[in-house]
Amino acid sequence: MDTRKLARFPYLKETASHIKESDPSLDDLLTDPAYEEARMAGERRVFEALEKSTIEDHSLVSDAEILNELLSYPVARMIVSCVGDPFLVRRYALSEAKTANRxxxxxxxxxxxxxxxxxxxxxxxxxxxxxxxxxxxxxxxxxxxxxxxxxxxxxxxxxxxxxxxxxxxxxxxxxxxxxxxNELPLEVNEKILETFRGPTLELIDKIQEKKSKYKAEDFGKIRTTRLPPCMNRLLATLQTGEGVPHTGRFALTAFLRHLGLRPDDILRMFSTIPDFDEGKTRYQIEHICGMTSGTKYTPPECSTMKSYGICYNPDELCGKIKHPLSYYRLKGKKRTA
Incomplete structure (x- = not known):
């Protein structure tokens, strides 16, 4: 396989073998000015994953461009490992996989x-x-x-x-x-940590900024103690930055909208998911809320939630109701009784 193709598919064993046999030592990659552009390409790769959920295609005409792209992958993995945040690991892995599919x-x-x-x-x-x-x-x-x-x-x-x-x-x-x-984070030594201290700190700040968008006040008058287990689980998954299936996103959006949450508040909650695309997510939320479709969708009933595989840890009250909204209302009556 030619080097241009190896650069497009950096996760292949053949690519790793090529880098190991013909390209710089770890010490050179970290410190040699000749590989400064490769280090910058690796930084760019991680920031693209975090902010755009994809790895963009870059020019692979010259030998230097091909080399920088080849080395950007191991550099990116080192930077992700320096940060060590599960949210970034998931976001980066998904971005690499989606780019690969394309x-x-x-x-x-x-x-x-x-x-x-x-x-x-x-x-x-x-x-x-x-x-x-x-x-x-x-x-x-x-x-x-x-x-x-x-x-x-x-x-x-x-x-x-x-x-x-x-x-x-x-x-x-x-x-x-x-x-x-599963491969990340890698073990990183002090030299790696020091080399990428700048982008590491910047990434940590950006991740915290994304996570801070998810705040308790976003719930407004909604009482989280009254949420059914299914919705609690979906919200907890969002908070940890894990992916939520599309059926779960639909159910949660429709549920929160029926309880009075504004579309912008719902959008902020979804900003932590690995494949977050603000424009696409906003369109989907506004469609479910009836702003673009003219139809305000109702969240799925319990039987549908079960068929979708998103009915989690049902409790005693779940056995008495057929719809998540009924759970919320009954839980409210119990608290005021």
Whole structure:
């Protein structure tokens, strides 16, 4: 594989081997002025992931540009590890995986098959479709809660799930995300910490700024002690910066809007999720709230929440109601009784 292609796919073992065999030592990468641009490219890579949820494509014409892009990946991983914040790890891993998926679209099936093998995804290619073993399908679609990803809705033959190329690439995206998340943070020594102290402190400030948008006063008159377990869990997931399935985002948005929370306040709560896109999220929230659609959506009832896999830790009161809003109202009556 030529170096330009290796630079586009820096997470491959072949890329790591190439860097190890032909490029600078760790000490040179950290201190040599010749690699200053590579260090800056690594910083840029992390900031793009944090602020844009993607890694942008940069010019790969000259040998110097290719080298900087190759080295930006290990540098970025070191910087993420210096920060050591789980929120940044998740955001960075997702951004790398989404960027990878976008670039895979230009690759042939031979490349995709090799990638799948490297990610330990058991697959077969037959008649224009790709078959993946059901165990790998389940492992790599755990965060995809929509009905279209449920195993029961897939074509299953001999233990293998048949997928289109597009859906298969989406599975590989999550496999790569999981691998990167599991690899980080790396152990970093004092020299690495000192080299990247500046961007580390700047990233910490930006992360705190994002997290600070999620404040208690955003709830207004809503009493969090009256929230049903499902909504409490979804809110807690947001607070820790973890991803929330689209079904959970819809349910939470509709629920909070029906309790009187403003769309802007709901938007701030979602700002901590790894794939946050303000424009897209605002549009979705305003659509659910009826500002653009003309229809104010009602949150799903309990049976639907269960089918989506977002009914968490039901308590005694849950057994007496059929809708999350009923839980909130009944809990309020109990407190005033």
């Amino acid at each position: 670039r895979w679209l230009d690759e042939d099936n031979e490349f995709i098959a090799g990638l799948s093998n490297e990610l330990d995804v058991d697959h077969r290619m037959e008649d224009g479709y790709i078959k993946i073993h059901f165990s790998d399908f389940l492992k790599n679609t755990a965060q995809m809660r929509s009905k279209g990803w449920k195993l029961i809705n897939q074509r299953l033959d001999g233990g293998y799930v048949t997928l289109s190329r597009q859906k298969f690439l989406r599975v590989l995206q999550d496999a790569l995300r999981i691998r990167i998340e």
